[in-house]
Amino acid sequence: MATQRKRLPPLNTIAAFEASARLMSFTRAAEELHLSQGAVSRQIQVLEERMGIALFNRRHKEIQLTRAGLIFQQAIAQSLNSIRRAVTVIEALDTSTVTIAASNAMASFWLMPAIIDFRTQHPDIDIRVLASNVPVDPWKDPVDLAIRYGDGQWPNVTKFKLFDEEIFPVCSPKYLESHRIDSISDLPKAELIELEADISAFNSWDTWFEMAGMQPGQLHKSLTLSNYDLVYRAACSGKGVALAWSYGIPHESRETLLVKPLGNSVKTGLSEYIIHTENEELSAPARIFLDWLIDFGGRSIWT
Structure with missing residues (x-):
């Protein structure tokens, strides 16, 4: 006998909860959602009744998440990140733009010369660079590829060593x-x-x-x-x-x-690697750029 799937709460109640939990205010959530404060409060109440547990502790002019509320907020945040990434990937399916992340030094001294060389051979493929010393997670951030420094022991990514x-x-x-x-x-x-x-x-x-x-x-x-x-x-x-x-x-x-x-x-x-999300099919431009960078890496070292 098939297990009956539990129905999700109405999406408008989830939206009201997400905004309230993120802003820690029913009033500010109402302003963001273009609703009245009373409407947001009622949606939260409907959600709590549906789930059978309080999601907020109400105090005078302030609210706090309960433990259940915190668990629900974290789940929603993860889901929204997945949705944003899916939208980014879908939008990139029919585009010639490849987005790559790298540290500031790597982007300036190695990646930019590589891109200039690459573009002379592939002028139809546009490259977008995200330069930051904060490590990028290709599962969460809207990138096709990322250059990461370390020992290569990272879960859930496909990696290719550039150079030691x-x-x-x-x-x-x-x-x-x-x-x-x-x-x-x-x-x-x-x-x-x-x-x-x-x-x-x-x-x-x-x-x-x-x-x-x-x-x-x-x-x-x-x-x-x-x-x-x-x-x-x-x-x-x-x-x-x-x-x-x-x-x-x-x-x-x-x-x-x-x-x-x-x-x-x-x-x-330690080494520099190019990584992308595991088991994800790269777009044709991203695959061309990845293969080219791996080859360029072998040719660009000062020995």
Whole structure:
């Protein structure tokens, strides 16, 4: 015998609850829904009677969610995120636009040159970039692809490794001419440019020396900067020696604006990946762009 499905409450009562729970006010929910406060209160009452439990604690001029209300709000929020994502995916089925997310540094120093190269070969495919240092979840955010840094141990995503993280010192040719750097032991005496950011777990000179197997003692950190773009500009201007990523130096700067004073480098064991939602069929433009980026990743590393 088939199990009878429990009917959902009326959608207008769910809408009234969602707005009230999000705004924590029947009055503000009524304004948003273009209803009277009394209408919203009645819809909430109908919903509570239908579910057989209170969803709000009413106090003088304020409301609070009960435990049942909190559970229901979380379920509705998850459902709305799924609906928004479905709408985004559906809208993208017949479009040539591909949306990709990446960190600020990755977007600026690797992804943008890749896109410029890609567009010369595929001018009919438009690329939209979401640059943010807040990790993007392709299940929740409206993106086709995302570049994510880490160990690759993420559930419910399909991943493709772009390249391993490798970090090494760089400086301008002019700086190297005036400073003797013949071995790693010469680096502590140089003017070191420090990146004070969380784009990598290994961006500091102290960590780099430790992984390189050296205890340098006191370091001369002449500049501490908050983002990689400033570090790159300072190094190109001859202000000292910076740490660079194998993918983080534009092709046109290699051996011209910046050089490797030493052959020493550190591999961190972490990598950059392209990910998308597991078991989801990408659009044809997104698949073309993904395959192209994977190939470009193998060609773009400064070795």
